[in-house]
Amino acid sequence: MRTKGEIEAAISDAMVQFEIDYMGRGPKEARAHMMEDMVLVRLKGVLTPAEQQLTKSSEGVDLIKRMRSTLIEKAKPLLSQVVADITGVKVRDIHTDISTSSGERVIVFTLDRDLERSLPRKKTP
Numbered sequence: 001m002r003t004k005g006e007i008e009a010a011i012s013d014a015m016v017q018f019e020i021d022y023m024g025r026g027p028k029e030a031r032a033h034m035m036e037d038m039v040l041v042r043l044k045g046v047l048t049p050a051e052q053q054l055t056k057s058s059e060g061v062d063l064i065k066r067m068r069s070t071l072i073e074k075a076k077p078l079l080s081q082v083v084a085d086i087t088g089v090k091v092r093d094i095h096t097d098i099s100t101s102s103g104e105r106v107i108v109f110t111l112d113r114d115l116e117r118s119l120p121r122k123k124t125p
Contacts, residue, residue, distance in 0.1 A: 004119050008032040008039075010086045015041050015107065018079065022071060023048060027105075036116050039083060039109040047103040055100045064100055072096045072107070080109075089115050 002010070011032035020026045028045025047055070047064070054060030072079070072094065080091035090112040098105040 001119070004034055004116065007087055007115075007119075008034055011039055011041060011083060014082045014086065015043060018075070018082075019043065019046060022075065034115060037111045037114045039087070039111065039115075041107040041109070043105045043107070045103050046098065046105045047100070051100075052103075061100045065098060068098050068105070069096065079107075083109050087111065087115055089113055 009032070012030040015032065016026045016030045023046070025048060027043040030041065030043050033040045033042075051060075051064050054064055076094050079094060083091050092110045092112050095108045095110070096106065
């Protein structure tokens, strides 16, 4: 059985690969955090150079948010399967938002059970 850190690292790697495959480039930084029945993924530096140019107008910001939201919506089955394969737990839903000012994206996977409870506990000395 994998540790919490190994699962978080595998999810981070999978999200970076998703960004590369679907956006043509990966984020500058990616971290996944498992909390009970949720996995939070924080991606930094996700905006492409073209998207960075679009952030200069409100219409561009709206376009980026719509496009990125649509991309995740279409990819939900794939992303759910990837996270389920890594965690062994079914994904109930995916929630996401992107900040066009900071270039950060958060993705929250809600799971059908508390994953942290089923992981081996650290032994205290």
